[in-house]
Amino acid sequence: MSTVTEAPPASTPKAVPPRHTGRLAGLLGALAPRARLLGIVGGIVAILGSQLPWATFVLNQGAYPELATLPFGFTGFRLHLVILGLAAIVVAAIRVPAADRIVRNLGIGIVAVAVINGLYITVEGGGLGAITAADGAVAFGSVVALIGGVLAILGGAAGGAERRPELDWKLPLWVEWLLLVVIYVLMLLVVAAGLTSGGQGGVVNPYSGAVFLSFLGAAGGAFAGLNASGLLGYVATLSERHRVFSVIVLLIVALGLPLTSAGTEYWMTVASNIGVYAATAIGLNIVVGLAGLLDLGYVAFLGIGAFVAANLSGATASAVGIHLPFVLVMVISAVVAGIFGAIVGSPTLRVRGDYLAIVTLAFGEIFVRSAQNNIGGLTGGANAIPNIPAVGVGDFRFNDSITIGSVQLPSGVLYYVMIVLLVAGVMLVFGNLKYSRLGRAWIAIREDEDAASAMGIRTGPIKILAFLLGATLAGLAGAFFAHKTGVVAYDSFRFLESVTLLSAVILGGMGTIPGAVLGASILFVLPEKLREFSDYRLLIFGLALVLIMRFRPQGIIADKHRRAELAEEPEDAAKEAPGALPTRVEP
Template sequence: MSRLPTLITPELQERYTPVGRIVALVGCAVSIAAPFLPWAWSGDALDNMTIAGYPSPLQMIALVLAAIIGGLLIASWLIKPDRLPWRIGWIRGAKAGTFWLLLYIALILVSIAVELGGLVNVVYGGWIALVGAVLVFGGTRFLVPERQPTLASAVAKPWIEILAIVALMAVALFGTAFALNHDDGGSFVSFLAAAGGFIAILFRTGVMSWLTGVSERHRKVLILAAFVVAFLFPFTQNGSDANMSIATQILIFAATAMGLNMVVGLAGLLDLGYVAFLGAGAFTAAVLSRSAFSTVNFHPPFIVVVLISGCVAATLGLLIGSPTLRVSGDYLAIVTLAFGEIFRITMINLDGQAGPNLTNGSNGIPAIPDLSILGFDFGKPHVVFGITLGRFSNYFFLLLFLLALVILVFVRLNASRIGRGWVAIREDERAAEAMGVNVFGLKLFAFAGGAFLAGVAGSVKAHVDVSVTPDQYVFLTSAFLLAAIVLGGMGTVLGVLVGSVLLNLLPEKLRFVADYRLLLFGLLLIIMMRFRPEGLVANQRRQLEFHEEDEELVERVQEELDETGEMREATR
C-alpha cells in the first residue's frame, strides 16, 4: 500500500517521543476546551457557534473526537502491551484520528468564512480549536506506532458481542439521521470528516477487525439489526418527505447497482449500458399502469407487473448478450454503451409517428398513479405510533423489502457454483474454459440475471417518480451505477450499499457547489483509484490483487485467515 513520504525519520521519532506525547496531550486539552468558546461571529453560520459555555452539536463532535484521541494517547502511555492478551493500536488510532480532527475543524472554519463573508467572522474560539488540532497532529507525528493490532481473534462473551452490534447499528441510525437533518452544506461536509475520523480510529486500533469477527460469529443478529435500523429510519424524520425522497432513490439505485455488481463485480463484464434495463422495467410498469396516458388497455396487479418488467428486461439482456458476449474487454464496453443509446432513442421513436405509439415518444408516460396493495394506498400519509409517514416513507418500506430480496439473490448466487464460475471467468477466462466452465452460458446468465434485477427495480421506480421519460435513462446514469460499484468495492454487498449512499447523498447535500459537483466527484474517483483502488469495502482477494507489494498487508491478511480457520476448527 502506497504511503505518503515523511520528513520525520524513525531516529527523530525515537528521540522526541516524550516531547511529542506531551505536545499531543496539550493539544487534546486545548481541543476539548475550545468547544466551550464561541467560534463564529453570527449564529447564521452552521449550527450557531456563538454562545460561550454551550457547545453546539458540531462543537460537541470536535470535543468527543479530541477526547477519544486523548484517551488513546493516555492508554498507550499507561498500559503496557504485555498486560493485554491482544495488541491494540493505541497510537495508530490516535495518529489516524488527529488528521481527521484537523480536517474537521479546518472545514468548519472555512464554512464559517464562506457563509458569513470572510475569515474575520471566525472568532477566537475557532482559532484556539485550530491551534489545538495542529498541536495534536504535530505531536503524534513523533510517536512510534505499535505493531499491527490483533483484535481480530479476540472473543468476548456472546451477550457483549451482540450488545456491540446493537450499539454500532444504533450509532449508524442516529448518525445518519443527524447528517440528513442538516441542510447546510458546510455542516454536512464537516460531519462527514468527523465520521471519517471515528471510522479511521476503529480501523487503526483494530476494533473494526474485532467487529468483523463479531459479525461473522453473529451474522443473523447483524442482519436482523441492520434491517431493524433501516426499518426505523423513517421514524426519525418527523414525517418529512425531503430526506425520505432521497432515501427512496438510494434504495432504487442500490437495488439496480446490485444487479450490475453481479455482471461487473462477479463475472467481470464491463457493461456501460446497464441503465437500459432499468428503463425497460420502468417503461413496462408505466405502460401497464392505470395512467391516463398509458397506451395499452391491460392493467394487471402490481406483483404481476413486477415479474413482467423483470422478464422484459431479462429478455433484452438475452437479446443483447447472445451476439455480443463473444467479445470482451473494451469491445464489450463499446457494444453495451451503444445498446444504452439505442434503447433511449428507440423509446423516443415509439411515439406513433416514427414507430408504434407505445411510450408517447419524448413526452413519456406521466401521471402514473400510486400503488395500492391489499387496500394500502402508498400515496396517502399514515400515522404509526403517533408519527406521520408520508408517501416516500411508504415506498421506502416497499423498496427495503425489494432490496432485501435482491441482496438475498446476490448472496446465494455468489456462494453457489454459479458464483464460483463467475469469479473464475473474471480471474482468467481461458483457464476457466479449460477447466470445463461453461463460459458463454454463465456470462449470458449474469447478463440476464442482472437485467432482471434492474427491471424489477425499474418497475417500482416508475411509481415513485410518477412519470417515465426517455431522458431519465442516459449514459451518465450507467456511469454513476458503475462508479458506485468501483467506489464501494466490486463483488461485495456492503460496498455497493456504501457507494450508492455516497453517490446519491453527496449531490443532494452539495447543492451549494452545484457547478463543481461533477468536478469534485471526478477528483474523488482519482484519489480513490490512487490510494484505494479496491474500493471502500473490499474483500481480501481484491485487496491483495491491488497491493501485492505490501508485505505488511499480506502478513496481516494471512494472520486473519489463519485465525479464522482456527476459530472455525474450535467451533466444530
C-alpha cells in the same frame, strides 16, 4: 564452491518505526519520546479551539448559530471537535493497542473539520473580514483547532506504526447478540444525524452543505480511528459469526429509519430512490464485480423495467391501456429486462474489455434515443408517461401517511418499507449466487477467462447468464421506480446514470453486497446534501471520488479477493527488525 551464512532469526518487533526520509525523519525522531504528550496536547487544543470565536460576525440568526460569536455550546462542528479531542486525549493517555494510529486518524478528522468550517466561514464572510473585524477583534478558533489536529497527527506519526490488532473476543451468546443490536442501532442514529445535519429535509437552509461536509470529516476521522483500533474488524467478525441474526437485526434497524430524525416525507423519498439505485447496483455488481464484464449501458435495463411497468400499470398516457396487479407488473418487467440482458450479453462471446464496453455503451445510447423518439408509442417521447397509479390496497395508497397509535409516519413510508424488503431480497439472491458454483465460475472468468475456459468452464453461456440476471434485478428495481415516482421519462436513464451506478459499485467495493448498497447511498446522498454548492458540487463530488480511490482502491467495503489483489507486498522481516544481520555470501 560457496557457502551461505544464514543470519540469526530476529524477533519481529511489535511496533515498526515509520519510514521517512530527510528532515521529516529527523523531526519525527525528535518528537518520538513526546508522542503521547503531543496526542494529549493536540486533543486539549482542539477542544479549546471549539470554544473560541470562529467569526466576528453573525452568519445567520437561526439556521447556523454555531458560526456566530457568543454564546458557544456543544452543537454542530463544535461538538465534532469536542468528541474527537476527548477521544484523542483518552487514547493517548491510557495507551490502548495501536494508540498512535488511532490518535493520528483522529487528528486527521480534527484537521478536516477545522479546514472545512474555517474556509467556509472565511468565504461566506467575504474574505478576511470573517476573522478580523474593524475594531481589531480576531476570531482564531479555526486556527487553534487546526493546530490541535496537527499536533495530534505529529504525535501519532512520531509514536510508531504499530500494527492493527486482530480482536477476537469470545463472549457469551446473549452478550454478542446484544452488542450487535447496540452497534446497529448506533449506526442508524449516526446515519440519521448525517442526513439531517444542517436542518431537516425539505427545510431550506443555506448552510446545510457546509454542516454536512463537516459531519463527513468528523465521521471519517472517527471511523478511521475505530478501524485502526481493530474494533471495526471485530464487528465484521462478529457479524459473520452470527450472520442470520445480523441480517435480521439490520433489516429491522433499516425499517426503523422513519422513527428517527430522518422520518420526514423528503427523506423517505430520498431513501426510496437510494433503494432503487442500491438494488440496481447489486445487479450491476454481478456483471462487473463478479464476472468482470464492463457494462457502460446498464441503466438501460432499469429504464426497460420502468417503461414496461408504466405501460402495464393503467397510466392514462400508456399505449397498451391495460392495468395489471402490481406484483404481476413487477414480474413481467423483470422478465422483459432479463431477455434484453441476454440479447446484449450475446456479443460478449466474441468481444472483451474495451470492445465490450463500447457494445454496452452503444446499447444504452440506442435505448435512450429510441425512448426519446417514442418508438412504437411505448415511451411517450418528450412527454414521458405521467400519472402512473400509486400502489395501493383497496382505497389506501402507499403514498399516504399512516398513523400507528400516537405515532404519525410520513407519506411514502410504505414505499420505503417495500424497497427495503426488495433490496433485502436482492441481497439474498446475490449472496447465494456469489458462493455458488455459478458465482465461482464468474469469479474465475473475471480473473482469467482463458484459464477458466481451459479448466472446462463454459465461459460463453455463463457470461450471458451474468447479463441476464443483472438485467433482471435492474428491471425489478425499474418497475418499483415507475410506481414510486409516478412518471417515467427517458431523461432518467441517460449515460451519466450508468456511470454513477458503475462508480457506486467500484466505490463501495466490487463483489461485495454491502459495498454496492453503501456506494449507491453515498453517490445519491452527496449531490442532495451539496446543493448549496451548486457551482462547485460536481467538483467536490469528483474530488471525493478521486481521494477515495487513491487511498482505498479496493473500495470502502473490500471483497477479500480484491483486498488480497491490491494488498502491498510485505517487507522483509529482516529489514524491519532492529539488529538483524544481513545475509552474507562467502566465496
